[in-house]
Amino acid sequence: MAQFWRPGSERPRATLVDDEEGGILFVSAPPPSSSSGFGHSSFDRLRQRLPVFKYRDAILYLVENHATAIIVGETGSGKTTQIPQYLKEAGWAEGGRVIACTQPRRLAVQSVASRVAEEMGVKIGEEVGYTIRFEDQTNPSVTAIKFLTDGVLIREMMDDPLLTKYSVIMVDEAHERSLSTDILLGLLKKIQRRRPELRIIISSATIEAKSMSNFFQPRKKNLDHAADVSLPSQSPAILSVEGKGYTVEIHYVEEPVPDYLQAAVDAVLSINDKEPAGDILVFLTGQDDIDAAVKLLRDNTQDDRRRSSGLLVLPLYSGLSRVDQDLIFAPTPRGKRKVVISTNIAETSLTLEGVVYVVDSGFSKQRFYNSISDIESLVVAPISKASARQRAGRAGRVRPGKCFRLYTEEYFLKEMPAEGIPEMQRSNLVSCVIQLKALGVDNILGFDWLASPPPEAMVRALEVLYSLGILDEDAKLTSPIGYQVAEIPLDPMISKMILSACNLGCSEEIITIAGVLSIQSIWVSARGAQKEVDEVKLRFAAAEGDHITFLNVYKGFIDSGKSSQWCYKNYINYQAMKKVVDVREQLSRLLRRLGLALKSCEKDTQILRKAIIAGFFANSCRLEEYSHNGQYKTIRSSQEVYIHPSSVLFRVNPKWVVYHSLVSTDKHYMRNVIAIDPSWLIDAAPHFYQLRTPNFAPH
DNA sequence: GAGCACTGC
Incomplete structure (x- = not known):
């Protein structure tokens, strides 16, 4: 059961990116290389070690001078927690204006909001607040920085289409390209034309910021029109900043593996034999695979006590009860090594501390929608480079780690797609269409999409809404049914x-x-x-x-x-x-x-x-x-x-x-x-x- | 007699 691992040449570090269009005189040094690593520094330690003032000045310069800024930052670059604070210090939240920061997930909204409140030494729900479905922790008269899910912000537009109370809107995790994020970005671009003073910050973890930048680049004729010097530049600025994650050494297999389930089990046993202490996180595709892998590893523990008796093997997927999920977070007993076998839930939604080794199968289950048959199905499909990097990053949260990829380096470099297909292009669109209609976007097919959904899916959604009596022959919302449904x-x-x-x-x-x-x-x-x-x-x-x-x-x-x-x-x-x-x-x-x-x-x-x-x-x-x-x-x-x-x-x-x-x-x-x-x-x-x-x- | 990647309003 020999494993032939070859360390890869990938360096998943971001570097400073200059705006190719010109216009940015920006030379701030990013934080020092993370190989010197300083894991979960407290804010004060961070302030000591990082050239925070430069980072801050750069951000403020961009926001002063550009309508849109795209910030590419790795985990721990402080973009999520620091930028809102810089903006408030610089006066963007004065005169009743509010800085809005969106996240795709409820849990992230809550935890980011409480971290920022703590750093600022204020109570949550006052100067710093958050809004998620079923829970509103804001006080309209004092809240200056408001965290919310992007879905909630879209809902807010139904009462206030131009989002007039916000001076800056920061959209975080934009690289995930969720349905709501894409809709929100399209709508924000529209709002910006009516509200030139609004500032938009798009925060992304991947370097592929160029498509975002192109999207927010105004068309040539608008550019000439907006020659007014008092207005910010319409050309988006891009800033890339390094994080404080530890280096993760990437290893690939020499030959493609015939069976990723068995290969994952072998990899875990091999890590347990050869590598120093540290927990292992394995990414597989679904409940079936995970239960099978858990059983193989536990059987192995019984067959061969000497070899793997130190393994504590745990499954992780969303179908587990809360009690079983919480086992994952219990501290690893002395002398044991925790092995968590997980779906994609551990890629973004749950963070496990103490992981030093990641085993990446290279696959995940993904939803696809067939607009002809109107059927959504779940398919095991290869992940993207962006996902692979995200998975590897899970090994570098506490100290330098290793990621074992169950595919070849050649496959990674030459065949793996850079980004996944945006959700917009593989989903049923009825909810999306009705939301846009309710916000007065009449020409859905002509909407300025970050990634256009397939026209057939769009037509199918319009048909369904028409047959339900929600849209009329002119594809307008019916009254009262259509408007009520949209609510x-x-x-x-x-x-x-x-x-x-x-x-x-x-x-x-x-x-x-x-x-x-x-x-x-x-x-x-x-x-x-x-x-x-x-x-x-x-x-x-x-x-x-x-x-x-x-x-x-x-x-x-x-x-x-x-x-x-x-x-x-x-x-x-x-x-x-x-x-x-x-x-x-x-x-x-x-x-x-x-x-x-x-x-x-x-x-x-x-x-x-x-x-x-x-x-x-x-x-x-x-x-x-x-x-x-x-x-x-x-x-x-x-x-x-x-x-x-x-x-x-x-x-x-x-x-x-x-x-x-x-x-x-x-x-x-x-x-x-x-x-x-x-x-x-x-x-x-x-x-x-x-x-x-x-x-x-x-x- | 078989299955459910993951979010969100």
Whole structure:
């Protein structure tokens, strides 16, 4: 089981980049090379060791003189926490103006906000505050620096389209190219034309800042027009700054590996044999791979006590219960070496301290959307260079580390794509389209995209919104339905379902269902105890299907006094149920604001199913006449589909069903299914079925 | 009788 590792030549260090367009007289020295390393310095130590004043002056110079500044900084370069403070010191938050800083994730917003508040010696929620969904820690009269998720900032634009209260908007982690980040950047570019005094800072971890810069470069004729010297330069400035992460030595395999799972296991054993103490983080693709690798490593520990008895092997993925996830953060016992086998969750969302070795399989699961079949699927695909660097960086947080890549250096250099495909180009776009419409962007196809989504996906999204009655023939939001749907922060099909329920008189129940549908799963992932889970599920099962079953679970949870013990006994995810309660509260507040009544239909499940159909009529399926294996065909496109085994209607196989979503693995499985009467489809959407399926003949 | 990378409003 010999491993032939070859240290690579890559130096993942950023360097100073001058603006090729000219115009920047900037020569600030970045922090000293990190090989001298000073891990998690306190702010004071940082201030002592880094030429902070130069960094600060450079940032302020750029922000004074350029409408847009792009800051490329490695982990620990202080861009996230320092820049907002520099701006405040320089007076950008005076006169009631606010500095906004966005992050893609809620947890990051909270932790960055509290770090900055601590450094400034102020209480969170006053001068420094944050806003995320379900939680607003700001005080409008005193908050000067506000951290928020980019999704929340887009929502704020619905009340204040030009974001007038902000003087500077800093968009962090822009290299991740999430759906919201891309939408936000497109909208900010529009705002900037109306508000030349607004400053935008885009912060990114990768050097590929050129495309961002080109995006914010005004067209030639606008450039001539804006020759006014009192205005900042319209040409974006780029600044690159080094971080304080430790060097990570990169090793590659000599030959491509036939089986990355086995190769990862071998790599862990080899590190354990040859390398000094330090925890190991392994990146694999999903739950299956991870459970298999954990088992292989634990078996090995039993077979060969001498060799790997010091290994503490732990899986990590989002489906684990909170208790199991927290095991990862417990300190490693003396004499043990922790090995965490993880999905991409450890690449950005969770940070493990104490990791010195990273094993990178070179793959991850990625979502792709096929606009022709309207199906999203998860596919194991090669990661990008940017991801590979991010993964390697996880080994250099406490001291110099090593990253073992299970692919060749030649592959890395010549074949691996520099960046991943932006989410915008591999997603269903209904939510995105309706958000832009609500913000007055009428010509969606002509919108100034950072990366244009495929036109077919766009057309498909417009079709879906039209069929739901959210857009009219001119692709304008309908009143009141379209505007109301845009106000509800959920998938438009769910929002339409809620609005119909308000008319049908079952909104109390439907917002519970909406809450459950908008989270991943209310059941815990317990493969070892599958039989028990199924038995418990039967106690809640409703003949009408999964959505009604959710109501029974929710009732049980409320009757138990929202007890975590009750959840544990019933194999229900307590965190998920708490989130359902949060979503439900948000929705009931929103409906009241929209002047819509909350009303219960008591036990009338027919009314409930009609409300569901009002949103999901496009997802209707009919059981194949002579099917012995539960095969259905979708009415819209005759796609072959099956009821997912986790559904309460699995093997019940009612003749007509409507599903919430499809999951595509070896087959297309319908998740969350209800039994319906086909005549309800015609009542709910006569236009849709006449138009799209002329042969449709219910009986 | 089988599966769920990860966010977010």
